Amino acid sequence: SPKIIAVVNQKGGVGKTTTAINLATALAATNHKTLLLDLDPQGNASTGFGVGQQERSDSIYDVIMGQAGLDDVVIETDVPQLYLAPANVDLAGAELELVDGGRRSHRLQDALLAYCGEDQAYDYVLIDCPPSLNLLTINALTASDSVLVPLQCEFFALEGLSLLLRTVERVRNSLNPSLSMEGVVLTMYDGRNNLAQQVQDDVRDYLGDDVFQTVIPRNIRLSEAPGYGMPALMFDHRCTGSQAYISLAAELIRKNKRL
Amino acid sequence: SPKIIAVVNQKGGVGKTTTAINLATALAATNHKTLLLDLDPQGNASTGFGVGQQERSDSIYDVIMGQAGLDDVVIETDVPQLYLAPANVDLAGAELELVDGGRRSHRLQDALLAYCGEDQAYDYVLIDCPPSLNLLTINALTASDSVLVPLQCEFFALEGLSLLLRTVERVRNSLNPSLSMEGVVLTMYDGRNNLAQQVQDDVRDYLGDDVFQTVIPRNIRLSEAPGYGMPALMFDHRCTGSQAYISLAAELIRKNKRL
Ligand SMILES: Nc1ncnc2c1ncn2[C@@H]1O[C@H](COP(=O)(O)OP(=O)(O)OP(=O)(O)O)[C@@H](O)[C@H]1O
Ligand SMILES: Nc1ncnc2c1ncn2[C@@H]1O[C@H](COP(=O)(O)OP(=O)(O)OP(=O)(O)O)[C@@H](O)[C@H]1O
Ligand SMILES: [Mg+2]
Ligand SMILES: [Mg+2]
DSSP states (O other): OOEEEEEOOSSTTSSHHHHHHHHHHHHHHTTOOEEEEEOOTTOHHHHTTTOOGGGGSSOHHHHHTTSSOHHHHOEEOSSTTEEEEOOOGGGGGHHHHHTTSTTTTTHHHHHHHHHHTTTOOOSEEEEEOOSSOSHHHHHHHHHOSEEEEEEESSHHHHHHHHHHHHHHHHHHHTTOTTOEEEEEEEESBOTTOHHHHHHHHHHHHHHGGGBOSOOOBOOHHHHHGGGGTSOHHHHOTTSHHHHHHHHHHHHHHHHHHHO | OOEEEEEOOSSTTSSHHHHHHHHHHHHHHTTOOEEEEEOOTTOHHHHTTTOOGGGGSSOHHHHHTTSSOHHHHOEEOSSTTEEEEOOOGGGGGHHHHHTTSTTTTTHHHHHHHHHHTTTOOOSEEEEEOOSSOSHHHHHHHHHOSEEEEEEESSHHHHHHHHHHHHHHHHHHHTTOTTOEEEEEEEESBOTTOHHHHHHHHHHHHHHGGGBOSOOOBOOHHHHHGGGGTSOHHHHOTTSHHHHHHHHHHHHHHHHHHHO
16 A cells, blocks of 8 residues: 655645655656645645646545545646646635534545555555645644655744644544654755754754755746646756755655665 | 734745734834734744743633633733734634634624724734634634735745635625725745746736835845844844835835825
């Protein structure tokens, strides 16, 4: 069965979607069958693959609400071996609609167990989460084997890290005892910037091997790619951003092979 | 009575908190009595003024839950004429706790009417919102006279703008008929970057005068200031970031004088 990884950070704009899109693409490019779940009502991961609004009428919202299975909503992307469950704005209402329902924290877990069990033979499932520790993110943490945390090297982002790690701990102690730490990946890194260097030092002191060696540099090509509806690895695979995500995928695969 | 402005954008990391902190400071510095409400469970606006966790035990959460009035939680900051209602992590639970309660979208409006009516003589109230269109943000939109939208000049941020404007429209048609557009302010702007220039052109074409003339440049001093627990205007008032927020405040004041 696949390795399921939630890409999570309640701090906004730290590179969750950019990491989910490009890491998923790099995993698929090295012949790992990969599923990307877009769990953010903004639907940025879906946009990043050029999926128009009309192609999202069947979406992860229907799955969370129990009105469809993942096999009804998963679509192919332009990247071989990479599949996507798109999100649309209906998902913004899911939080309030889930509150009174049964198994409200387990909807995604149940859907993935049903879908991946059908011999879909995925190697990896990545879940792009919204900037919040709400029921959607709790669903992702409950369904996942591990947590990947993109961390911008800024003061506010560092401050939110301990809250995030406490939430992961709480989910591990209640909803999902096998939830582990895949790692923290530093994003939008600009080595000329003292604050960024200081945050990197602090995080490596605090978390040690839980921090990936690969650091994602600030690279304009990463933010231009979504405008063309494709991952950076397809838009410009030679740029520093793409190269960093290729090396992150390699590091992730090595780490998981060792286990 | 004061002008109440919600600083809103469901896209994460676009500069909502940085704008709320520094605009509030610039308004106070030009002798306008200003209240900043921190409505984000991350509590970044509170951190930006050096408010420790122990000083936040009475917070905006208690106000939203109807267990305290604003006069019980509002504190002074190091900036004369600037007051703050801090947030703490309890606020993360407010969304689910509000669902079944009465007047769940009006809690903040009711609290502000009670507090500002007591002859507090505020000129401006700014509300820093979380990166979501959840009940906390709906509370802010219901309580406000107008909406200020920080917009990062990036593709994903531009994509989310129409959803945000539709939500503002929906709140105007139901909960708050007098909600108007204070304006869109372009943030983290780097003129050397084609994408940023293109986004600026698109937004000015699309929204015209609803876009502030003042553009906030990308400036590292803005992201260093929170680490020292003070707004950039106190940390380094000569930097380009601070100067931009001073000019934004002047533009906002001029606009509101004309009306
Ligand atoms: N390494 C990078 N270099 C330059 N720009 C980047 C990089 N990573 C992401 N970006 C850009 O920064 C912005 C924020 O990134 P992204 O949207 O991936 O963050 P997010 O955490 O998913 O945001 P949200 O909290 O709204 O979901 C986007 O416009 C994106 O294109
Ligand atoms: N003009 C700027 N130049 C450089 N850095 C900036 C600028 N504005 C904000 N920042 C930094 O960018 C990051 C995101 O800004 P900020 O936290 O204010 O955004 P936000 O919209 O409030 O985020 P969230 O969605 O998490 O609430 C912060 O680390 C902040 O210090
Ligand atoms: Mg995202
Ligand atoms: Mg903020």
